[in-house]
Amino acid sequence: MSALLAVVRRTFSTLVTLWGVSVIIFIVLRLLPGNAVSAAMGVSEGLLTPGQIAALNRYYGVGQPAVQQYLSWLHALVTGNLGISLVSREAVSTLIGTALPVTLELALFSMIIGVAIGVGFGMWSALHPGRWQDDIGQAISVIGLAIPVFILGTVLVVFMSTHFHYFPSSKPFAGVLTNPWLNFQQIIFPALVLSLGIGAAILRTTRAAVLEVSSLNFARTALGKGVSRRAFVWRHLFLNALTAVTTMSGIQLGYLLGGTVIIEQIFILPGMGRLLITSISNRDFPVVQSTVLIFAAGFVIVNMLVDLCYTLIDPRTRKQ
Amino acid sequence: MIIDTAATPPLKLEDLELVTRHRGWVGAVWRSRNGRIGMIVVALVVVAGILGLAGVTPYGPAAQDPNAVLKGVSLSHLFGTDQFGRDVFSGAMQGLGVSLEIAALSVLIAGVIGSLGGIIAGFLGKWTSAVIMRATDMLFAIPTVLFALAIVTALGPSIVDSSIAIGVGWAPIFVRVVRSPVLAMRESDFVKAGRVLGYSRWRLLFHHILPNVTGVIAVQTSLALAWAILAEASLSFLGLGPPPPIASLGEMVSNSSSLASIAWWTLAGPSLVIVVAVIGFNFLGDGLRDASDPRTRTR
Numbered sequence: 001m002s003a004l005l006a007v008v009r010r011t012f013s014t015l016v017t018l019w020g021v022s023v024i025i026f027i028v029l030r031l032l033p034g035n036a037v038s039a040a041m042g043v044s045e046g047l048l049t050p051g052q053i054a055a056l057n058r059y060y061g062v063g064q065p066a067v068q069q070y071l072s073w074l075h076a077l078v079t080g081n082l083g084i085s086l087v088s089r090e091a092v093s094t095l096i097g098t099a100l101p102v103t104l105e106l107a108l109f110s111m112i113i114g115v116a117i118g119v120g121f122g123m124w125s126a127l128h129p130g131r132w133q134d135d136i137g138q139a140i141s142v143i144g145l146a147i148p149v150f151i152l153g154t155v156l157v158v159f160m161s162t163h164f165h166y167f168p169s170s171k172p173f174a175g176v177l178t179n180p181w182l183n184f185q186q187i188i189f190p191a192l193v194l195s196l197g198i199g200a201a202i203l204r205t206t207r208a209a210v211l212e213v214s215s216l217n218f219a220r221t222a223l224g225k226g227v228s229r230r231a232f233v234w235r236h237l238f239l240n241a242l243t244a245v246t247t248m249s250g251i252q253l254g255y256l257l258g259g260t261v262i263i264e265q266i267f268i269l270p271g272m273g274r275l276l277i278t279s280i281s282n283r284d285f286p287v288v289q290s291t292v293l294i295f296a297a298g299f300v301i302v303n304m305l306v307d308l309c310y311t312l313i314d315p316r317t318r319k320q
Numbered sequence: 321m322i323i324d325t326a327a328t329p330p331l332k333l334e335d336l337e338l339v340t341r342h343r344g345w346v347g348a349v350w351r352s353r354n355g356r357i358g359m360i361v362v363a364l365v366v367v368a369g370i371l372g373l374a375g376v377t378p379y380g381p382a383a384q385d386p387n388a389v390l391k392g393v394s395l396s397h398l399f400g401t402d403q404f405g406r407d408v409f410s411g412a413m414q415g416l417g418v419s420l421e422i423a424a425l426s427v428l429i430a431g432v433i434g435s436l437g438g439i440i441a442g443f444l445g446k447w448t449s450a451v452i453m454r455a456t457d458m459l460f461a462i463p464t465v466l467f468a469l470a471i472v473t474a475l476g477p478s479i480v481d482s483s484i485a486i487g488v489g490w491a492p493i494f495v496r497v498v499r500s501p502v503l504a505m506r507e508s509d510f511v512k513a514g515r516v517l518g519y520s521r522w523r524l525l526f527h528h529i530l531p532n533v534t535g536v537i538a539v540q541t542s543l544a545l546a547w548a549i550l551a552e553a554s555l556s557f558l559g560l561g562p563p564p565p566i567a568s569l570g571e572m573v574s575n576s577s578s579l580a581s582i583a584w585w586t587l588a589g590p591s592l593v594i595v596v597a598v599i600g601f602n603f604l605g606d607g608l609r610d611a612s613d614p615r616t617r618t619r
Contacts, residue, residue: 020458028470146599148550150557151591154573158580158587258465262554266577276466277558280473292470296462303461 003311014304021296022077026070029289052084077293083286087279092290095275100294102271103260105176105183109191110198110256115249117195118202122245123238125203126210137203144200149259153193153266160189168267190267194259198252205248209241243314250306257295345538348611355607358542361600369420372413379407381414381567390583399589403579408572408589415569416593418562422483423548427541429487430548434494435537441495442502443525453499456492464489468551472560479562486551490544497540501533535612542605546598553594569594 076083082092117140125137160166166189174182213219214237222236261273268274272291279287349355371377379385384404391401399408441452462470464486471485505511506529514524555561556570564571572590580587 016454017457017461020454021461024458024462025470028467029474142599146595146602147591148553148594148598150554150570151573151594154577154580154587155591158577158584162581254463258463258554261465261469262558265558276469280469280560283473288470288473292462292466295466299463300461 006311007308010304010307014300017300018297021300022074022293023070025289025292025296026073029285029292030066030069052089055084082290085279085284085287087282087284087287092286095287096272096290096294099270099272099275101176102173102269103264103273105187106191106194106260106264106269106271107253107256109187110194110259111249111253113191113195114198114252114256115202115245117199118248119206119238119245121199122203122206123210123233126207126214126237127233129211137207140196141200141203144196144198144203147196149193149197150262150266152196153190153263156189156193157266168269173268173270186267186269190263190269194256194263197259198249198256201252201255202245202248205244206241209244210237213237213240239313243310246306246309246313250303253302254299257299345608345611349604349607352607352610354603355610358600358602358604358607361596362604365416365597365600366420368413369417371417372410372415373417373421375414377407377410377413379410381410382406382565383410390579392583393585399592400583400585402576402583402586408586411567411572412569412590412593414567415572415590416597418479418566419549419552419569419594419597422479422486422552422562423545425480425483426485426487426490426548426552427544429484430490430494430544431537431541433488434491435498435533437491438495438498439502439525439530439533442499443506443521443529449499452495456495459488460492460496462489465551465554468555469558469560472555477555477560477563479566482552482555482560482562485555486548489551490547493544494537494540497536498533501536502529505529505532535608539605539609539612542601542608546601546605549594549597549601 080093082096084090085092085095088095121137121140125134128134157168168186171182171186173186176183219232219236222232227236260271261276263269264271264273265277272295275287276291276295278284279291346359349359372381378398384406385401388397388401390403391397393400397407397409399412401407402411437452437456441449441456459467467489468482468485471488472481475481475484511524511528514528519528552561553568553570553573556568557574559571559574561568561570569590573587573594576583576586576590
C-alpha cells in the first residue's frame, strides 16, 4: 500500500515538474525579447494557407495577454495538439512521430553499451585497485569525460570514410523493421560514440561505489566466512553498488539527450536532434518548442522510473 | 579549510596537519598530484587564451597565405595551415580566448545565481527552500545543452547570449551542490552560537556560512568552467556560436570535417586545444576538492 502511495506521489511530482518545464519553455521562447513566434510567423506568411495562419494565431493566442497565450498553449498540449510546422506545413506531431523512434533507438543502444562499458570496467578497476587494470579504467574514464561527443564523432566519421569508405549520408535511414541489418549499421557507430561518455561516468561511479562497499565490515565478514569469490563480487559488492550506478545512469540520460542532438547532426540520422537543429535554423518555432518539451518530458519520466526502481533494487527503501 | 558539519567524521592527525600547515589555497592545491597538473595546464591555457584575445598570435588568425595552403605540422606552423593558408594554431588561440571569455561569463552567471539560491534554500525556511528546489528541479529537467539551444534560439547567437544560455543551464547544479553543506551547517554549533548571540540572519549567512562553503563553490566553479568550454564548443559546432568573424573552436572542428581526410591537423589542432583545456579545469577541480576536503584526498 505504501509502495502504491509512493508511486502516486512520485507521479504527481513528475507532473508538477513537467508543468514547470512548460512554463520555462514558454518564458524562454515566447516572452524573451524578439518573440520568436511573431518573427517566425512573419517569415512564413507566404508559405502557409490563410486557414493555417488563422489556426496558428489561435494556437499561439497572438495578440492576447501572456497568461492567456500560455493557457491556450497548455490547453492545446493537453489535448495532444502540438501545432503546425511553419516550413513543412505538416502537423508537428507527425514530424515528431517519425523522428522520435530514431532517437529512442539511438538512446537505447548507447545506454546499453554505456552501462556495459561502465559497469564492466568499473568493477574490473575496483577489484584491482592501483594495478594495471585500474589504470585502464582510469584511462577510459579520462578519455570519455574529456573528449566531447562532437570531436569523437567527427574523428570517427573521418577515419571511417578514409579507411573503410563509410559515409553516413550514403544511404537514407532504414527503419528497424524494414531493413534491420542496414539500420544496425547506421545506428551502431553513433551509439558507440555516445556511449563512451556515459560509460566513463558510470565507470567512475561503479568504481567508487564498489570500493566503498568493499571497505565495509560486512564485506570482510563475507570473505571471512568463506563466500566464493564470484558470489562475493556479484551478490555482496555489485548489488550494493547498484543504487549509485542506477542514479548515475538516470543522470547520464540528460547528457545522452543533449548528445543525440550533436551526434545525429554528424551521422545524419533523422531523429529528434536533427529535427530540432533544422527547425532552429529555419526559425520553425512550433517544432522547436515541442521538441524541447518532448526531450524534457523523456528525461523527467525516465528519472521518475529510476526513482521507482530503487524500491526494487534496495530493500531498505521499502520499509517506510 | 574544513567544512564543519555535524556529519564530518573525526579527523585523523595527518588531516589536521594538512589543515593547519597549508600555505593558502595555492599550496594546498599544489599538494595533490591532479591539482598540480591542473594548475599548470590551466595557467598555460589561460595565458594562451588571453594572448589570443589580445591578438598576440604567431600569425593573424584570419590572415590568408596563398603560398602556405594545407601545410602540415612544422615549427613555423605548429598546427599546420588550412585550405586558405591560415595558421591553425593562431586561429585556435583566438578561439580559445573566446571560449574562455564565454566560459568565464557563463560560470559567473551560474555561480552567482546558483550559489545564492543554494545558500538561501539551505538556510531559510521550509517554504523558500521548497520553492527554490522545485524551480531547480524544473530547470534541471531540461538537458543543459537543449536549454542552451532554446535560449540561443530566442536571443540569437552572440558572446553574451551564449554565456547566458550556458550559465542559466548550469545554475541548478550550483544550487544543489551548495545547498547540502549549508543545510548541515545550519544545525552546527557555531551557527547555533551565533544565533544565541543574536546575530541577524544575513550576518549569519554571509559572515559565518558563506566563508565555509567557498571550498565547495571553488570546486564547482572549476568543473563548471570545464563544462562551459565543452558546451560553448558544442553550440558553435552546431553553428549556433557567436557569428563570424569571431573565431571559435567548435566551428573550426566542424569546418575541418570535410578537410581532415587530407589534412588531419585541421581537425587535430582545435580538438587538442579543447580537450587540454577541459582536462586542465577538471584536474584543477579535483585538486581544489582535495585541498578543501582532506577526506577525499587522492594520494
